[in-house]
Amino acid sequence: MASLIPGYEYDIFISYRQKDNKHDGWVSEFVDNLKGELESTFKEEISVYFDVNPHDGLLETHDVDASLKDKLKCLVFIPIISRTYCDPKSFAWEHEFKAFVEQASQDQFGLKVKLPNGNVASRVMPVRIHDLDTDDVKLFEGVSGNVMRALDFVFKTTTGVNRPLKAKEDHPNDNLNKTYYQDQINKVSLAIKEIITAVGNYGQKQEEVPKEGFKPIPVPQKNTKTKISIASVIILGLIVLGYFFIPSFSKPKEQLEKSVAVLPFINDSPNDSNQYFINGIMEEVLNNLQKIGDFRVLSRTSTDQFKGSDRPTIPEIAKKLGVNYIVEGSGQKYGNTFILRVQLIVANKEKHIWGESYEKEIKEVRDYIMIPSQIAQAIAAGVKASMTPEEKRLIEKVPTSNTAAYDLYLKANNYLKEYERNRDSSFYQNAVTFYKTALVIDPSYAKAYTGLARAYYDRYQWETYFRENYLDSMLVLIDKAYAIDNKLDEVYYLKGVYDYQHGQPDEALDNFDKSLKINPNYYSAFERKGYILTWILFDFVRSIDNYYKALNLMQGDERVGLFQNLGLAYMNAGFTEKAKDYFEQALIQNGDSATYFSLLGSLEFSKMNLENAILLKEKAKELDPAVIPSIELYSFAGKDQKAYSAAEKEVERFKKSGSFPLQYSHRIGYAYWKVGKKSEAKYYFNMQIKYGEESIHLGREYALNRTAHYDLAGVYAFLGDRVKAYQYLEELNKTRVYPLGGISYLKYDKLFDNIRNEERFQKTLNSIEAKYQAEHERARKWLEENKML
Secondary structure, X not given: OOOOOOOOOEEEEEXXXXXXXXXXXXXXXXXXXXXXXXXXXXXXXXXXXXXXXOOOEOOOOOOOOHHHHHHOOEEEEEEEEOOOOOOOOEHHHHXXXXXHHHHHHOOOOOOEEEOOOOOEEEOEOOEEXXXXXXXXXXXXXHHHOOOOOOEEOEEEOOOOXXXXXXXXXXXXXXOOOOOOHHHXXXXXXXXXXXXXXXXXXXXXXXXXXXXXXXXXXXXXXXOOOOOOOOOHHHHHHHHHHXXXXXXXXXXXXXXXXXXXXXXXXXXXXXXXXXXXXXXXXHHHHHHHHHOOOOOEEOOHHHHHHHOOOOOOOHHHHHHHHOOOEEEEEEEEEEOOEEEEEEEEEEOOOOEXXXXXXEEEEOOOHHHHHHHHHHXXXXXXXXXXXXXXXXXXXXXXXXXXXXXXXXXXXXXXXXXXXXXXXXXXXXXXXXXXXXXXXXXXXXXXXXXXXXXXXXXXXXXXXXXXXXOOOOOHHHHHHHHHHHHHOOOOHHHHXXXXXXXXXXXXXXXXXXXXXXXXXXXXXXXXXXXXXXXXXXXXOOOHHHHHHXXXXXXXXXXXXXXXXXXXXXXXXXXXXOOHHHHHHHHHHHHHHHOOHHHHHHHHHHHHHHOOOHHHHHHHHHHHHHHOOOOOOOHHHHHHOOOHHHHHHHHHHHHHHHHHHOOOOXXXXXXXXXXXXXXXXXXXXXXXXXXXXXXXXXXXXXXXXXXXOOHHHHHHHHHHHHHOOHHHHHHHHHHHOOOOOOOHHHHHHHHHOHHHOOOOXXXXXXXXXXXXXXXXXXXXXXXXXXXXXXXXX
């Protein structure tokens, strides 16, 4: 029977190793059950290719049956992943799995298809029947080009049993994965339906994946206020102008009707030891409200400024936060009992429209979790916000059945926040200890896995940057959490972070979108998307849009970074006056004049005003001696002694911080070379080559936007290796878009003086300028259509 789609032999191809079916017929039974489920899922009959006697070993003399290649012309390929499937010497691996990936990648639909819900899925749908070694997972992912998101048919116990899940388990609840065979069969069938529905839309065209570009070195941001200086008059004038002329980011009044801020709950306990518990209740209420799409809910970082009882009036707080409703709460805990008082206030009238007191003895976690759930639902009713059945299910979900595990999780969260704030390793160790202890008590606690993944990321992000196993522990923890709860926003957010750090920006964006589907008020997801779109994919329309969405969910100190990032996005797109507006907004927010002048220096350089850029960077240094003017700007201007002095300070800074000069080594090297320190210069040039080539090999952020390619091209051009210089310039020129600052770098960079006047270099420069201009015009049209210019 032919496929539903003309030109394809089968709808589904089942690939497996013979030994996985030989003794108990597991694969045959799986195929029979799947066919039965497909009959009840599809209106039309679905064709399945399943060879009951497949080839197993791969012999050198084996001649692949030509008909197999036709049979591989299918819509969905299902490999049965066992301990032995990921074996390059097996027939199934070499002539089925690898052959399908290659074939599907080149057919009309491609290996990945866009689903009706907007997500992207691979046509390879792995079914896993054993837990795998990390090497096998990497091997699979290396061929498929995707993170392995297998549909699990694995039965695991605490005693170490790890076998295929059977159709009729005597004790299915003993399975640590908590999966039922028929439920998993149903999931496979539904996943197949999504893919076949997607490819059934004959007009479908795969969206073009934007290619990466390079970025100029971002200006370091400072959070501390600077000393009063002669810039005070300028700053005061800017502040006055800012309040009158900088546009507001709040939504129109009618859209703000259901905007809410949850203030930090006050701890009425006789001591601070229960503060973590009161914080936990507040966060549960906040997290529940954020999952209701009819609300606009500010982040916790926005309201942290109003800790304690010494607060401004409710109308003042609401005006500062740009919301119409305020949630206040206080509570205390003694023994296993807690008392909680919560109220919802209409801010402009300071009118209480709902309030409730709770007193509860905690016998099980549900006693604790259901209170924040009830509060969120009462608030939704109070402001007449609509709530879908799925949203209701999400906020009523109990994450763990063990009260001790839950209490440890809350304590771990508190310690992790302290570590993020002050980088004290003792807080990190306490957080990790409590997360791990919670998991010993309840190994199925998904949020404890994501908490531990966050902790590992915060701690080891830079320390393991150049290792092959970079952030592997984080991925393992994310996968464990996903296997337990695939409706957890943190799972997709953290997976997006991991994907981005491993050179997969499109997969990262997809995962951030999935987290936003569960939690539409997840400001960090919008912020991460904005960063990737600004600095990696150079899609300035989407980056600006996502930064605005993040700003709409945030107030307080972290807003400063968003203003600066939004300004840099406008700068990269060539809208320098808009960029300056947002740099001023950041200045108004925190008064950091040194960072402001440093950013203006970058802005002037992007407009190719080199001398103005240097003056502004030096102004920043006058205001804050810790600021180091850009080495390259001095070098570009021929101020070699100043470049050398700045390079010396950069070397000292890196030694003190324990980090490494990832994007500065060649600048340090050039500065040393110009003052005659050629042996030191060669050391730093070689270091830059090492950093660049390793980053490209490992797919790190430094290579994603081709900054590494740019730096390697510059180093090789300076060292006289034209072949390699042009090799990396050609890679650089494969990007879809270039930022305005990138053009300035190419025009001024002394590293390219040896080849600057050559026709080949000038053609590359002209190509780059044309790409920038095309993106600038696209962004202009969008901004004008949205009345933002």
